Amino acid sequence: MISKVRSHVTQNEPLLFELSSPGKKAYQLPELDVPPVNASKALGAEHVRREIEGFPEVSEVEAIRHFTRLSTWNYAIDLGLYPLGSCTMKYNPRLNEAVARIDGLAWAHPYQPEALSQGAMEIMGALERALLEITGMDAVTLQPAAGAHGELTGILLVRAYLESLGNPRKKILIPDSAHGTNPATAAIAGYAVENIKSNDRGMIDLELLARVVDEDVAALMITNPNTLGVFEEQIARIAEIVHSKGAQVYMDGANMNALVGITRPGDFGMDVMHLNLHKTFSTPHGGGGPGSGPVAVKKHLEPFLPLPRLTAGESGQRFDYDRPRAIGRVKAFYGNFGVIVRALAYIMAHGGEGLRNATMDAVLNANYIRKKLEDYYELPHRAPSMHECVFSDARQAKQGVRTMDIAKRLIDYGFHPYTVSFPLIVHGALMIEPTETESKRELDLFVEALIAIAKEVEEDPETVLKAPHGTRTGRVDEVTAARKPVLRWKPAD
Amino acid sequence: LRYLPKSDSERREMLEACGVSALDDLFSHLPPDVRLNRPLALADGQSEYEISAYFRAQADQNANGYASFLGAGVYNHYRPVLVDAVVSRGEFLTSYTPYQAEISQGTLTTIFEFQTMICQLTGMEVANASMYCGSTAVPEAGMMAARITGRNRLLVARSLHPEYREVLRTYARYQGMVIEEFGYAAGHGTVDLDDLDRRLDDKTAAVVLQSPNFFGIVENLDAAAELAHRKGALLIDVFTEAVSLGLLEPPRQADIIAGEMQSFAISPSYGGPYAGVIATREKYIRQMPGRLAGETKDSHGNRAYCLTLSTREQHIRREKATSNICTNQALIALMATVFMTVYGKQGLRELAEQNLAKAHYLASRLPVKFTGPFFNEFVAAFPGKSPETINGMLLDKKIIGGLSLGRYYPELKDCMVLCATEMNTREQMDVFAEVLAQ
Numbered sequence: 001m002i003s004k005v006r007s008h009v010t011q012n013e014p015l016l017f018e019l020s021s022p023g024k025k026a027y028q029l030p031e032l033d034v035p036p037v038n039a040s041k042a043l044g045a046e047h048v049r050r051e052i053e054g055f056p057e058v059s060e061v062e063a064i065r066h067f068t069r070l071s072t073w074n075y076a077i078d079l080g081l082y083p084l085g086s087c088t089m090k091y092n093p094r095l096n097e098a099v100a101r102i103d104g105l106a107w108a109h110p111y112q113p114e115a116l117s118q119g120a121m122e123i124m125g126a127l128e129r130a131l132l133e134i135t136g137m138d139a140v141t142l143q144p145a146a147g148a149h150g151e152l153t154g155i156l157l158v159r160a161y162l163e164s165l166g167n168p169r170k171k172i173l174i175p176d177s178a179h180g181t182n183p184a185t186a187a188i189a190g191y192a193v194e195n196i197k198s199n200d201r202g203m204i205d206l207e208l209l210a211r212v213v214d215e216d217v218a219a220l221m222i223t224n225p226n227t228l229g230v231f232e233e234q235i236a237r238i239a240e241i242v243h244s245k246g247a248q249v250y251m252d253g254a255n256m257n258a259l260v261g262i263t264r265p266g267d268f269g270m271d272v273m274h275l276n277l278h279k280t281f282s283t284p285h286g287g288g289g290p291g292s293g294p295v296a297v298k299k300h301l302e303p304f305l306p307l308p309r310l311t312a313g314e315s316g317q318r319f320d321y322d323r324p325r326a327i328g329r330v331k332a333f334y335g336n337f338g339v340i341v342r343a344l345a346y347i348m349a350h351g352g353e354g355l356r357n358a359t360m361d362a363v364l365n366a367n368y369i370r371k372k373l374e375d376y377y378e379l380p381h382r383a384p385s386m387h388e389c390v391f392s393d394a395r396q397a398k399q400g401v402r403t404m405d406i407a408k409r410l411i412d413y414g415f416h417p418y419t420v421s422f423p424l425i426v427h428g429a430l431m432i433e434p435t436e437t438e439s440k441r442e443l444d445l446f447v448e449a450l451i452a453i454a455k456e457v458e459e460d461p462e463t464v465l466k467a468p469h470g471t472r473t474g475r476v477d478e479v480t481a482a483r484k485p486v487l488r489w490k491p492a493d
Numbered sequence: 494l495r496y497l498p499k500s501d502s503e504r505r506e507m508l509e510a511c512g513v514s515a516l517d518d519l520f521s522h523l524p525p526d527v528r529l530n531r532p533l534a535l536a537d538g539q540s541e542y543e544i545s546a547y548f549r550a551q552a553d554q555n556a557n558g559y560a561s562f563l564g565a566g567v568y569n570h571y572r573p574v575l576v577d578a579v580v581s582r583g584e585f586l587t588s589y590t591p592y593q594a595e596i597s598q599g600t601l602t603t604i605f606e607f608q609t610m611i612c613q614l615t616g617m618e619v620a621n622a623s624m625y626c627g628s629t630a631v632p633e634a635g636m637m638a639a640r641i642t643g644r645n646r647l648l649v650a651r652s653l654h655p656e657y658r659e660v661l662r663t664y665a666r667y668q669g670m671v672i673e674e675f676g677y678a679a680g681h682g683t684v685d686l687d688d689l690d691r692r693l694d695d696k697t698a699a700v701v702l703q704s705p706n707f708f709g710i711v712e713n714l715d716a717a718a719e720l721a722h723r724k725g726a727l728l729i730d731v732f733t734e735a736v737s738l739g740l741l742e743p744p745r746q747a748d749i750i751a752g753e754m755q756s757f758a759i760s761p762s763y764g765g766p767y768a769g770v771i772a773t774r775e776k777y778i779r780q781m782p783g784r785l786a787g788e789t790k791d792s793h794g795n796r797a798y799c800l801t802l803s804t805r806e807q808h809i810r811r812e813k814a815t816s817n818i819c820t821n822q823a824l825i826a827l828m829a830t831v832f833m834t835v836y837g838k839q840g841l842r843e844l845a846e847q848n849l850a851k852a853h854y855l856a857s858r859l860p861v862k863f864t865g866p867f868f869n870e871f872v873a874a875f876p877g878k879s880p881e882t883i884n885g886m887l888l889d890k891k892i893i894g895g896l897s898l899g900r901y902y903p904e905l906k907d908c909m910v911l912c913a914t915e916m917n918t919r920e921q922m923d924v925f926a927e928v929l930a931q
Contacts (some may be wrong), residue, residue: 002554016606016834024844027840028575032621032847033919034854039740039846042853043866047711049742054613055838063834066573067603074591074599078583092494092587095541100762101577104552109563110764111558111896113888119554120763125697144626146820148807159667184807185818188636190667193812225810231523262520268527280581282496286580286824287600288590288784289623290766307659328663332566332628332656333764341548348544352533354494360516361497361504367519368507383524411596420592422808439498466792468595474792475595481789481801485617485778488609 001452004080004445010472014190015259017489018057026060039116053126054491073119073472074287075416083271085419085431086179086227086390088257093349096268096283105341110333114318116358120337121317124310127294130273134355135253136266137296142335147254149330150274150293151185151221153306156327157272157297158219158248159189160304164325175204177227177423182252191218202228202381204238212246223252224265226430227423228381229388232259237356239269256280257435258387260455261356265296272297277336281343292339309383327455361436362387365443371445376454380426387435390462393428394456398452399461402427406453407477409467413449434486494538560857560921561893564626564870564912565707566654566733567764568756570844571916573835576758576828580844585827590820594799600823602788607830614735614752614833616743617772621783623826624818627753628734630769631701632664633816634751637771638699638727639670639817640780646671646696648726650684652706654733655901657673661701671696682710682863684717684874685895693724695721703731704744707911708863709740709852709870718746728881735829736914737868739836749773750894758832759825768822768829779805782816823825844915851913851922858926870912872898873903875929880909884927892921 027395039048073076075082100106108120128140136248137402144150154171162168171194172186183193196212204228213220220242225231232238239249251265251273257280265273271345275281277292287293297305306321307326350358363386370379372390377391393403407417407430419431434443456464468475499507504516513519517860522530539547559570580586584599591604604622611620624630635647649658651674658674665672675692676685684702693700702720703931704712714730721728730747732738744750754769773781779802787801807814836893837882848869862872873895875883880897887894895909902908913922 013602015602015609017500017609020837023839024837025839026835026837027844028573029840029843029847029915032850034850035854036846036921037850039849040847043741043868045710047742048740052613052739053840055610055841056834056847057837057839058834060575060835063577063831066584066834067579067585067831069578070599071582072599073597073602074582074584074588075596078731080587082587084589087589089587090843093496095544097581097586098546099548101760102548102552104555104557106760106762106775107569108555108763109561109566109567109569109761109893111565112559112893113884116556116559116888116893117763119551123548123551126510130535136529144631144801145822146818148817148819149625149629152817156663156667172665179819180811180814181817181819183812184810184814187812187814188664188668188754188817190669232525233522236524236527261529263523263527263529263716267529276820283584284824285820286822287585287588287591287597287603287827288823289821290625290768290823291820292766293635296586306663328666329656329659329875330629330663331626331660331765332654335764336766337763338760338766345544345548348494348539348547349541351537351538354497354538355533355535357494358497360498360519364504364507364511364516367511375667384519407593408595411593416591416596437496437498442928449881470597471796473595473598473795476791476797476799477789478594478799478801481787481799482804485785485801486788487605487785487801488612488702488776489605491534 001272002413003448010071010072012064015371015489016066017056019062019066019420020057022057024057024059026058026063031385033073037260040094080415080417081375081433081434081438081446083418083432085433087256088433088435090282090435091437092282092284093346096345100338100341104320118316121310123341123344125317127340130347131294131296134260135273136264138299139302139305140294140296142294142308142340143331143390144293144295145336146289146291147187147274148181148274149300150295151181152249153295154272155185155344156275157301157304158250160327161301162218170216173212173217173220175222177425178223179252181255182221182361201383201472202230202378203232206234209238210241211249217245217247219248219250221250221252223255225255225258225386228390229385230383231386235268254279255387258359260359268378274300277343282346283339283342285418290336290339328370365434365436365438369434369447373450376451388431388433390426391430392426396457397428399457401457401461401464402428405464405467407452411468412422412470415446415449455457506633511830556893559644559891559893562895562911562913563893565896565910567761568734568912569914569916572758572760573832575835576831579831580824580827592798594797598798601786603827603830605798607826608786611770613771615736615772617750618775620770620772621781621785623769623822624769626765626767626769627824628660630751630771631731632661633655634729634749634771635661635699635701635748636667636668637780637782638729641777642727644696644697644698645669646698648689648692648697648700649674650702651707652677652684653701653703653731680864682708682865683712686716686720690720691722691915693726694760695724697724697726699729700728705734705737705870707866708872709867710865711864711868714744714746718767734869736845736848739841741847744846749825754829757829759828764821766825768825776803780815782818784821786824847915855911855913855922859906869914870910872908872910874908876907878907890924890928892925
C-alpha cells in the first residue's frame, strides 16, 4: 500500500568518542624536512597544552564507516522529493561540485595577487551580470554569506541611503506572513518592526499600507511571491505607495524560483533585494549551509554597496576599495566564492530559455499538487499558486490530528515533510514547494501518500498521531532536550 | 534541459489535470505590465563538457603551480581525501537544516560531535553548530557580550584581523555599540596591556583580541582576562588558525571564543565558504546565537539528537532573536569534523608541531619584526625595501610571498606577514631566502 518505501535494516553506530581507543590513527604526515622545534622553548611552557582531552582516536576504516553509517540516517534530495516550502529543495547538479573543486579555483587564496586571480574575478563578474539580467536591477554585491546576511546588508544599504538624505528613519514594515529572519534583521539594523496584517486573500492590504506608511518608515520588507506562494498582484502599486513617502521597498528573494524569466523585481519597483543561491540557483543545502545571499540594488543604492567592489579596469578585473560612501564590509574577503562558482555553472547549464522553463515547471508542479489535494485538505486561500501551495490541517484537526502529525506520517511513506506551521497567518499550515526537478511519478507518489494519510485520519487517527513508525528513530523528545540541555559528549564518570 | 525530469506528454497530462492548456496560462493572473516580454539575455544552455572547459579555462587564469607563504586568516593545509568522500555523500550534501529529527539523525549526530570537539579544543563548555565564518562570528560574539553585560562598548585589539575589525564596525554601527581599538606592543607584538588597562571602563562589555594574533604572535590571555574581568567586562578570544589549538593551551580564560575553522580541511576557495564557530560557558547559552544540537531520547527510549534551545532563534523569536542567522555552514562544519576525526588527538598535535617547525625554519632565515612567541605565522620587516618589490622577485621564482601590511598598518609599510605550514617544503623556503639575499 505504501509505494515508495519498504523497511530496511540500518546499522547502529556509537559516537566517535565512544569508538576511540588510545594510539589509533587515521593519518600519516610526511617526514619533517626541517629541524624539529621544542614547543615549550619556542612558545613558553605555559602556552603549550599537554593533550587534547577526549579528542577522538580512530582508524581510517572506522572513520569512513562512522560517517557513512551516520549518513544513512538522513533523508536527502538524492533520495526523493523534499518539499520544504520556501526552501526550494531542488536537485543539486553534480557538475557544480566538480567545477568548484578544480584546483585553480578551490585553492585560490583571497590575498593572492589580483593579476593571478583574474579567472576567479571573471567568474564573479559573470555571475554578477547574469543576476542583474535575471533581476532587472542595476548593481549587485556577492559578499553576503546567506539569505539573512543579505537581508542585513540590504537594510544597511537602505539605512545608509536614507542617512545620506538626512534622516535614517525609525521603522521597517513587515507583513505578518514574512519569514522570521526579516524582523530579526530589521532589529539588528537598529530599526523598530511594525507588523502589517495581510488581507483575507493573504496579500498586502493596500488601504492599510497607505495608512501606515509615513515619514518614519524606512522600508517595507516584502516577499514576492509571498509565503503563501501568491504573487502580489498589486506589487507596482505597493511600491508606489511606499515610494510616495520616501521609503524603500526591500524584496526577500527567497521565492525567486517562481519568477526567473517571467518577471523581474527591478521592473516592478523593488529598490533592493537578496537572492539565495542555495535555493533558486541549485547550490546544495548541505544539511544547513553553506549558502550565499547576493544583494541587488537600483542605481541610487549602488554607492553604498559593501567594500570591495569588483570593477573591470584596462588591465583586467580589480577590486575597488576607494568607496567612501560604502556601508563597510559585511564579511571578510569577497563572498562565498565556492557557492558562486556552483550557481554560475547552474545558470550556464540552463541558459535564459532553460531558466524560464525551469520556473514554469516549478509552478506547474505546485499547481498539480494543489489540484490533486484540494479535495482532501483545506485550502485557506484560493488565490492562484506560484511555486508553492499552502494547505491547512483544519479538516484533520477535527480528528485531533495536526499538521505536525501529518508531517511525521509522511515520513513513513518515504518523503521529507513539507514546512510545518508556517506561514503563521495560516493556522496549522502545510506549506509545500516541490520545485521543478521532480518527475511526475515522484509527485504522484507524494499525492498518493497525502491522500492515504487523509483517509487514515478518518479511519485510524492513532496511526497518524503516533507516527513515524518505519524510521529507525521514533518521535524525538524535543521538550526534554530543551529543558535539560546536553550539548556535548562527556565521558561516563 | 537535463535537470527537468518531464516529457512533453507528462507536462500535457499535468496541465490538463490543472485545467489549463498551456504553461503560460499558469501565469495569466500576473499583471501584464510586470511581465518580461522577451527571453532573458543569457547565453543558451551549455553541455557539461562546455561548462567544465569554461571553469578550467578560468582556473588557468589564476595562480597555478605556485608555492605560497600567504596566511593572514586563510591557511594552506593538506585536505585528507576522506573529507570529500564524506561530504560528497548525497545524504549529507543534499539535505537541509535538520528540523525533522527522525530522518536527520546523521546530520544531528555529526553536529553534536562537532560541538563536542570544539569544546575539547577550546576548553569551553558549549559550542554552536557554526556561524558563516570567523569574521561574522566576531560581531555576533560582541553583540552576545553586550546582551550579557548590559553594556555597549567593545575594546578591540588592533592585532585582530583587519577585515574582521571592518565587519565588526559594520555590524556595531546601528546596535548603539561603541568600538574602540587598543594597540600592540611595538617590540613584542602582543597586545599593549597598559593601553588596554587605560581604556577599560565600566561601560566596556568585552575586550576582543586574537590569539595567535594577526602578526602570528601568541597572546598572554591571563593578563588580558584579568584586566577585563576586574572591570566586569568579558574577554572574547578570536582564532583564525585552528591548527594552533593542537599545540596551544586552550583559551579557558576567555568568556566567549569566536573562531574560524577554515584550517580544518576547508579549501581556501578565494575567500569562502568557510565556517565560523562560537564557544562559551554554559551560563551564557541562552545568549548564544546559532543552531545547537542536543541529546535526548526518542519514543523507543533510544539516544537521539535534535535541534534545541530554538527559542533564541529568529524563526521563533523574530525581532527579539539573538541573531538573524538561519542557514549557516553545516556542510563546511562537517568537513572540519571529518578533519578532526582523521587527525585525532595525536595527529592534530603532530600537525601543529610540523607547522611550528616550518615557520621557525623560515623565520630563522628572515628578518623577524616582533620578539613575541609565534606559531606558524610571523611578520618580516625589510627596512628600505617595499614588500611589493620582494613579492615581485618571488613571483619570478613561482613563489607567492606574504601579505603586505601597509594597507592595514601604515607604521608597518615595510613589513609582510608570512605563513609556513606542512605544505611548504624546505626547498621552497631556501629559495625564498636566496631571493632575499640577492
